Amino acid sequence: EDIVVSEVQLDxxxxxxxxxxxxxxxxxxxxxxxxxxEGGVMVDMIVQNIGLEGRTDxxxxxxxxxxxxxxxxxxxxxxxxxxxxxxxxxxxxLLSVIGIGLRSHTGVGERMFAALGAADVNVDMVNTSxxxxxxxxxxxxxxxxHAALLKEFGLTEVG
Amino acid sequence: EDIVVSEVQLDxxxxxxxxxxxxxxxxxxxxxxxxxxEGGVMVDMIVQNIGLEGRTDxxxxxxxxxxxxxxxxxxxxxxxxxxxxxxxxxxxxLLSVIGIGLRSHTGVGERMFAALGAADVNVDMVNTSxxxxxxxxxxxxxxxxHAALLKEFGLTEVG
Ligand SMILES: C[C@@H](O)[C@H](N)C(=O)O
Ligand SMILES: C[C@@H](O)[C@H](N)C(=O)O
Numbered sequence: 001e002d003i004v005v006s007e008v009q010l011d012x013x014x015x016x017x018x019x020x021x022x023x024x025x026x027x028x029x030x031x032x033x034x035x036x037x038e039g040g041v042m043v044d045m046i047v048q049n050i051g052l053e054g055r056t057d058x059x060x061x062x063x064x065x066x067x068x069x070x071x072x073x074x075x076x077x078x079x080x081x082x083x084x085x086x087x088x089x090x091x092x093x094l095l096s097v098i099g100i101g102l103r104s105h106t107g108v109g110e111r112m113f114a115a116l117g118a119a120d121v122n123v124d125m126v127n128t129s130x131x132x133x134x135x136x137x138x139x140x141x142x143x144x145x146h147a148a149l150l151k152e153f154g155l156t157e158v159g
Numbered sequence: 160e161d162i163v164v165s166e167v168q169l170d171x172x173x174x175x176x177x178x179x180x181x182x183x184x185x186x187x188x189x190x191x192x193x194x195x196x197e198g199g200v201m202v203d204m205i206v207q208n209i210g211l212e213g214r215t216d217x218x219x220x221x222x223x224x225x226x227x228x229x230x231x232x233x234x235x236x237x238x239x240x241x242x243x244x245x246x247x248x249x250x251x252x253l254l255s256v257i258g259i260g261l262r263s264h265t266g267v268g269e270r271m272f273a274a275l276g277a278a279d280v281n282v283d284m285v286n287t288s289x290x291x292x293x294x295x296x297x298x299x300x301x302x303x304x305h306a307a308l309l310k311e312f313g314l315t316e317v318g
Contacts (some may be wrong), residue, residue, distance in 0.1 A: 018209050027276030029285065033269040042263035046292065048285035049208045049216050050177055050246075058263075058285065064248050087209075104201035105219075110192040117186030126188065126207035126217065129288025133205065 005153040015067040018059040024051040055077040093142035115152035121145040164258040164312040174226040177218040183210040250303030274311035280304040
């Protein structure tokens with residue numbers, strides 16, 4: 001695969017909200033984002049993996065300044081839902097390896113996770129797109145994780 | 160938000176592999192994708208949500224023709240891991256709403272999930288990027304889901 005990794009971005013300005021044990025049936029995600037939308041909150045990443053026994057977890061990231069308001073909206077919603085639990089992380093670090101020609105994420109993912117693993121950085125969440133592989137890591141490991149990835153992909157820190 | 164949704168793509172050519180209960184510690188994702196990479200498998204979407212009690216689930220999609228080989232590689236790896244379970248879905252439908260100006264996914268997500276919910280389509284997985292919100296749905300609902308989204312965003316089917 002002819003892949004060129006052009007940058008590694010570190011975003012330390014977001015927070016994560018997770019609703020664990022949300023009912024895995026039609027219309028539920030719609031309710032979550034209708035509530036969040038009404039609050040005018042800007043959602044960046046939305047991640048939902050496959051569920052189990054009628055339930056699943058849905059996570060999304062918002063700018064830190066929107067966290068409190070978003071939690072109010074989501075908790076209000078969560079009160080109607082038996083078994084659902086709202087959790088959040090005020091500070092997350094979102095690392096993105098950006099490349100062109102990412103028709104397959106195997107190569108970049110393999111190297112990114114290997115570099116993070118070797119730096120003893122745990123990967124908390126993973127998300128992908130046409131041009132990037134993103135990992136959420138703890139803010140305490142963010143700087144060393146960023147450095148490890150820049151080194152792995154032969155890039156120097158910008159700005 | 161000034162968002163223009165330009166297309167809704169339906170990809171019915173992929174399969175999903177999930178490793179449930181994978182150890183949530185550094186280096187594990189690296190092992191998974193090293194094994195997959197060695198098999199020359201092209202991975203498209205990788206989704207991992209936040210874990211619980213030292214474990215999490217990681218899912219990824221591959222072209223259907225790569226499924227068998229990928230399962231062999233992943234199961235071989237999974238044998239060393241206590242408590243981890245490999246599951247898969249041979250046929251998934253991946254719907255992506257693509258837009259420009261998606262600085263926030265709230266608006267598009269809200270409408271996409273509302274349209275799917277109204278069409279009684281369950282959202283099995285969610286993934287986002289700068290230009291798209293993607294949802295995995297069952298192949299049996301794929302066509303009606305695609306139609307519902309094209310209608311929601313005022314688009315006609317292409318090709
Ligand atoms: C969990 C949520 O995504 C649900 N499956 C829905 O379709 O709305
Ligand atoms: C589950 C997997 O992502 C693990 N947390 C790792 O860092 O490799």
